[in-house]
Amino acid sequence: xxxxxxxxxxxxxxxxxxxxxxxxxxxxxxxxxxxxxxxxxxxxxxxxxxxxxxxxxxxxxxxxxxxxxxxxxxxxxxxxxxxxxxxxxxxxxxxxxxxxxxxxxxxxxxxxxxxxxxxxxxxxxxxxxxxxxxxxxxxxxxxxxxxxxxxxxxxxxxxxxxxxxxxxxxxxxxxxxxxxxxxxxxxxxxxxxxxxxxxxxxxxxxxxxxxxxxxxxxxxxxxxxxxxxxxxxxxxxxxxxxxxxxxxxxxxxxxxxxxxx
Amino acid sequence: xxxxxxxxxxxxxxxxxxxxxxxxxxxxxxxxxxxxxxxxxxxxxxxxxxxxxxxxxxxxxxxxxxxxxxxxxxxxxxxxxxxxxxxxxxxxxxxxxxxxxxxxxxxxxxxxxxxxxxxxxxxxxxxxxxxxxxxxxxxxxxxxxxxxxxxxxxxxxxxxxxxxxxxxxxxxxxxxxxxxxxxxxxxxxxxxxxxxxxxxxxxxxxxxxxxxxxxxxxxxxxxxxxxxxxxxxxxxxxxxxxxxxxxxxxxxxxxxxxxxxxxxxxxxxxxxxxxxxxxxxxxxxxxxxxxxxxxxxxxxxxxxxxxxxxxxxxxxxxxxxxxxxxxxxxxxxxxxxxxxxxxxxxxxxxxxxxxxx
Numbered sequence: 001x002x003x004x005x006x007x008x009x010x011x012x013x014x015x016x017x018x019x020x021x022x023x024x025x026x027x028x029x030x031x032x033x034x035x036x037x038x039x040x041x042x043x044x045x046x047x048x049x050x051x052x053x054x055x056x057x058x059x060x061x062x063x064x065x066x067x068x069x070x071x072x073x074x075x076x077x078x079x080x081x082x083x084x085x086x087x088x089x090x091x092x093x094x095x096x097x098x099x100x101x102x103x104x105x106x107x108x109x110x111x112x113x114x115x116x117x118x119x120x121x122x123x124x125x126x127x128x129x130x131x132x133x134x135x136x137x138x139x140x141x142x143x144x145x146x147x148x149x150x151x152x153x154x155x156x157x158x159x160x161x162x163x164x165x166x167x168x169x170x171x172x173x174x175x176x177x178x179x180x181x182x183x184x185x186x187x188x189x190x191x192x193x194x195x196x197x198x199x200x201x202x203x204x205x206x207x208x209x210x211x212x213x214x215x216x217x218x219x220x221x222x223x224x225x226x227x228x229x230x231x232x233x234x235x236x237x238x239x240x241x242x243x244x245x246x247x248x249x250x251x252x253x254x255x256x257x258x259x260x261x
Numbered sequence: 262x263x264x265x266x267x268x269x270x271x272x273x274x275x276x277x278x279x280x281x282x283x284x285x286x287x288x289x290x291x292x293x294x295x296x297x298x299x300x301x302x303x304x305x306x307x308x309x310x311x312x313x314x315x316x317x318x319x320x321x322x323x324x325x326x327x328x329x330x331x332x333x334x335x336x337x338x339x340x341x342x343x344x345x346x347x348x349x350x351x352x353x354x355x356x357x358x359x360x361x362x363x364x365x366x367x368x369x370x371x372x373x374x375x376x377x378x379x380x381x382x383x384x385x386x387x388x389x390x391x392x393x394x395x396x397x398x399x400x401x402x403x404x405x406x407x408x409x410x411x412x413x414x415x416x417x418x419x420x421x422x423x424x425x426x427x428x429x430x431x432x433x434x435x436x437x438x439x440x441x442x443x444x445x446x447x448x449x450x451x452x453x454x455x456x457x458x459x460x461x462x463x464x465x466x467x468x469x470x471x472x473x474x475x476x477x478x479x480x481x482x483x484x485x486x487x488x489x490x491x492x493x494x495x496x497x498x499x500x501x502x503x504x505x506x507x508x509x510x511x512x513x514x515x516x517x518x519x520x521x522x523x524x525x526x527x528x529x530x531x532x533x534x535x536x537x538x539x540x541x542x543x544x545x546x547x548x549x550x551x552x553x554x555x556x557x558x559x560x561x562x563x564x565x566x567x568x569x570x571x572x573x574x575x576x577x578x579x580x581x582x583x584x585x586x587x588x589x590x591x592x593x594x595x596x597x598x599x600x601x602x603x604x605x606x607x608x609x610x611x612x613x614x615x616x617x618x
Binding site: 050051052098 | 273274277278280281284367369499500502503505506507509510511512513514515516517555556559560561
């Protein structure tokens with residue numbers, strides 16, 4: 001099911017964070033990376049898509065108006081993964097995934113939970129306490145909770161921020177496989193441009209709460225865009241295996257207008 | 262099963278299922294053990310007292326009240342049984358309210374005592390004691406109970422109103438509760454300052470919290486409140502477990518967090534207000550009970566809520582026994598005992614968990 005975002009406005013009090021944002025239709029079966037500098041509105045947009053922020057504008061999935069659905073109906077279609085799983089929770093890993101399913105309609109919560117852990121490759125952690133896990137392992141459990149619910153759209157807020165290189169690739173590969181196999185849509189906020197270039201089918205660049213650019217990584221990621229949006233002098237080159245690599249040389253000084261020189 | 266998820270190997274899945282079932286069994290057994298300990302504690306509470314009546318004599322008297330002398334009947338039916346059962350019901354109500362408060366406010370320090378419900382009840386009771394109304398159909402002691410209940414409910418309604426304000430987060434609620442504690446305590450102090458010596462004595466005694474105010478009518482009301490509300494608490498348990506893992510996660514998985522909090526605050530107001538109105542301020546049970554239960558059965562609220570109620574009941578029942586033993590011939594108000602026992606237990610819990618409650 002394709003996701004349509006049409007003229008979204010999000011504000012915190014009087015401060016507008018997202019200004020009339022429309023995106024090209026995001027097709028099912030693709031992994032979309034939301035990138036941009038700090039304060040660009042990436043996480044706010046993701047939260048708005050998840051129904052966690054009040055928003056105005058149009059939002060539909062496969063022609064279904066998401067803004068008219070209640071929380072439970074929406075949760076069957078979209079699932080959101082926050083950046084952190086809070087500490088101090090006296091639950092085992094398996095229990096925490098089961099807890100994510102108990103508020104849904106899953107008939108066999110135990111099997112679905114264990115298989116979600118197996119899909120990410122952390123079934124050996126099933127009996128461990130959440131409190132005893134590293135930050136990265138907790139992020140993996142968080143992802144397992146999400147995919148156990150089998151949503152149509154995965155909304156991932158910096159899903160790899162606490163992971164080592166191995167698990168960064170493993171998680172993104174897992175998400176990409178799910179997306180391909182089941183024609184899902186994944187929208188992930190990513191800070192690592194090279195990870196976005198390597199994994200995403202589409203990149204959406206936000207800047208100042210507005211859409212700056214969108215499209216395939218090779219078309220979007222240019223030295224000019226990186227200078228304008230991130231304020232860095234960078235090269236975009238292909239490595240010996242044909243993969244896109246962003247090589248950052250230096251930070252550009254900011255001039256009075258707020259732009260970068 | 263959809264191929265959405267990786268099909269796990271049957272032996273691995275079976276092992277996980279077995280281990281999970283064992284975990285659930287262990288938790289159920291622990292809840293059963295708590296229940297058995299509570300029964301034992303109630304029997305010990307019934308058997309203790311200045312009159313020297315033993316447990317056998319007491320049980321025989323309960324089974325055959327006609328065989329008792331008038332004095333024995335008063336001791337058993339008007340003192341021992343109401344005191345012992347009130348300790349159980351008040352402990353269960355306060356601890357259940359505390360467990361729900363900690364879950365929905367995501368704050369380990371939340372309890373009816375720390376968030377102002379008890380202080381508001383004390384203010385209501387103090388006003389009724391200091392300025393009784395001339396109402397024919399309601400005696401001054403009844404007015405105290407009603408005023409305490411109304412003020413306790415008002416405090417939770419204020420918390421609810423805060424939670425409905427746009428932009429009011431959980432932190433604002435907790436800060437508001439703490440502000441309420443200080444405001445109510447200041448007003449109670451002012452009333453004490455203005456009171457005559459006789460009234461002052463009554464004011465101080467009420468705020469101490471005592472099972473001596475127990476009677477069968479109050480027991481019936483509190484038992485009814487618990488029996489009616491506990492199923493609703495258990496029904497909300499899965500949403501509360503998820504809420505403990507973060508509000509955004511719970512909301513995105515379909516939990517109507519605002520409604521969950523609102524309904525829970527309503528239950529908390531009834532549980533805490535009824536308990537506090539009947540026996541006065543009893544601290545720490547609502548705070549420590551849920552933490553002890555969490556150590557035993559973990560965070561799954563389906564087990565934690567009933568376990569909290571049982572631990573709270575057990576703590577207050579044991580405190581009731583201690584209140585009769587500390588000073589021979591004198592029943593120390595149980596509120597003093599829970600505070601004295603609660604503080605070291607609480608500190609021990611904080612250190613045991615590395616200050617991460």
